[in-house]
Amino acid sequence: TWLIDKDDILIIKNGDEYQGFEVIETSKDGIVLENSKSITLNLDKDKKNYFTDSWYFQTSDKGKGSTSPEGYIIRLAKDLDKPGNYTLRGMPVDTGVTSSDGFYWNAATFGGFNYPVNKHKNFVASEDWWGERLQYVDKDGQDELGVNNPGNHVIGEGELLYSTRQFSNKYDLVSDLGLTASTIPPELGGMFYYKLPWFGKPYVTVENDASQLANIVITQGSSDKKVLKSGDVWDLGKGYSLTVNQVDVEGDKVWFSLSKNGEELESGIVNANGTVENQIFTATADFGDGTDQLYFITYVDSVFMSATDSFAVFKYTWLIDKDDILIIKNGDEYQGFEVIETSKDGIVLENSKCITLNLDKDKKNYFTDSWYFQTSDKGKGSTSPEGYIIYPATDVVVEDKNATVPIANSTEETNITSESNESENVSADHRKAPSSGTAGMEDKESHPEEAAEGSSTKLPGFGIISGIIGVMMCLALRRKS
Structure with missing residues (x-):
């Protein structure tokens, strides 16, 4: 059946x-x-520069991510403002013209990967790169993918490599307050901490060791603040909470406690009118393979009195889950991949089973719990009659918070890089328990809300940001009066 609206012609x-x-x-x-009008770009990674009703340019901060101190990164983006199913699609590759070493994707070419735009130059570097890579590597010289055998659609065992390397992050408190190595509070232990993207989600590395990963519970951005009055309880996530016990406005002090699942972990009195060292509060514990590891930071910006209550303002809060550490070892298996190399800087995994691609544009060839290869039909889209187009993809669901029934199964495919992978405060737990029974793992039975999600990523609400690699969709244009 095919039907167009004859009564609504543009x-x-x-x-x-x-x-x-x-x-x-x-x-x-x-x-x-x-x-029809000049476009002045706001060089701020958190700002959207709209040039249509829903398309906009997003940039890095000036001088960030670029090879030039005056340069910046710019990309096209689109708001996904309707509830529904969306596909984040990687850069397409043609087997008819691509050599076997050209089947390769990084954070700039696959939306399933974590992509902090301010670190673009390091994430796409040819050497000493950061972040995630997915690459086909022919092992036996026979039946390889690519131009020498464009119709081959079998990826042998161990021929698909997933690599991830940790990268440095400066604490927002250090950046915003202009602290240096000589002025940072000693409790921080340094100006930087390290993250490792693990199957698309960022984790904090314990002791800057890529083989020890901690879930991020919350990170307050530079512009974020939390205003609490005496008696308020701030739910930080994953069972953690901060309770304001008392605010002393005259003394510029606040007394608060950090708890998990109702059990107090730390308590302190912080002076809101003094040096940075006085205004900061930190907590350490023994976890992973380390002792006295930093897991919590908060900063009391100010206290004030309203007509009826006393308030404290918290900023730069940073918390990782010290009780849920993932230890990665050689031989462990995650989502169909086996760990073949671990180091303090990164992890390398390879597919543990052969992958036979179904050359059907409507079929998904999963190689992890949520990532899959999609292809064209054989001989379609390729420069070779035997070739095909291949790209990695992953699905996300934009939910309607007000919906009382499931959303419609409408799907929109877009060449996009998911901004949500950078801006999410919480690290979703996408790992599977390794076959060796690694300590610190939790299965989905322990988290019913995670088991209900399935393999697709669910994104609540509206305005999900997506960077468009190539604009390849149809807009329903309506003439403006």
Whole structure:
């Protein structure tokens, strides 16, 4: 069945305007438009520079992520503002023209990977790179993928490598307050901590060791603050909470406690009007393979009195889950991959079973719990009659918070890089228990809410950000009056 709406025809003419663009050329074969007003980019990684109703440019901060101190990174993005199912699609590769070493994706070319835009140059570097990589490596010289055998659709055991390396992050407190190595409070232990992306989600490395991973519970960004009055309880996530016991406005002090599952872990009185060292509160514990490891930071920015209550303002709060440490060892298996190399800097895994690709554009060839290869039909889209197009993909669900029934199963495919992988405060637990029974692992039975999610990532609410690698979708344009 095929049907178009004969009663709603859009006639496009030169001079018409659509979403900030003016039509400058029309023909039977296509349309050309240009922006009708100047676009001034705000060089702030947290700002959206709209140039249509839903498309915008997003940049890194000035001088961040670029090879030039004056440069910046820029990418196209689109708001996913309707509840539904969406596909984050990686860069397509043609087996008809690509050599066997060209089947390779990093954070800039696959939306399933973690991608902090301010670190772009390090994430795409050819040497000493950071972040995640997925690469096909031919092992036997026979039936390899690519131009020498464009119809081959079998990835042998151990021929698909997933590599991930840790990267440094400066504490927001250090950046915003202009602290240096000589002025940081000694409790921090340094200006930086390290993260490791693990199957698309960032974790904090314990002792800066990539083989020891801690879940991120919460990180307050530079512009975030939490205002609490005496008696308030702040739910930080994963069972952790901060309780304000008392606020002394005259003495510029606040007394609060950090607890987990109702049991107090730490308590302190912080002066809100003094040096940074006085205003900061930290907590340490023994976990992983280390002792006295930092797991909690908060900063009391100020205290004040309203007409009826006393308040304290908390900023730069940073918390990892000290009780849920993932220890990664050679031989462990995660999501169909076996760990073949561990070091303090990174982890390398390879597929533990052969992957036979179904050359059908409507089929998904899963190689982890949530990542899959999608291909064109054989001989379609390729420069070779025997070739095909292949790209990695993953699905996300944008949920309607107000919905009382499941959302419709409408799916939109987009070439996008998921910004949510950078901005999420909480590290979702996507790992499977390794076959060797590694300590510190939790299965989905322990978390019913995780088991209910299935393999697709669920993103609550609206306005999910997605960077478009190539604009390859249809917009329903409506002429503006």
